[in-house]
Amino acid sequence: MIVAAGKILSLADNNTKIVPGHGPLGNKADLTKCRDMLVVARDRVQKLKTAGKSAEEIVASKPLADLDAVWGHILGSDLFVQMIHSAL
Numbered sequence: 001m002i003v004a005a006g007k008i009l010s011l012a013d014n015n016t017k018i019v020p021g022h023g024p025l026g027n028k029a030d031l032t033k034c035r036d037m038l039v040v041a042r043d044r045v046q047k048l049k050t051a052g053k054s055a056e057e058i059v060a061s062k063p064l065a066d067l068d069a070v071w072g073h074i075l076g077s078d079l080f081v082q083m084i085h086s087a088l
Helices: 002-011 028-050 055-060 065-071 077-087
Strands: none
Touching (some): 002 028, 028 055, 055 077
């Protein structure tokens, strides 16, 4: 998802309309925020995984809790953490 967002951002300009899979019509700035959130989420889960934490321990530590207010409506953070963990 990070790579795909980066590719789209390289093709977009400030007038480009982005049609997301979830949520309202967006623009380049919106996609940039989403990509940045994905990088933060991946990095946090990766750090915990590298430290030897299990998927269950990582979920229990709520590493994305501060992102829930903005991003939690798309996918619950517990499930999102599990998805990230399994992709790493």
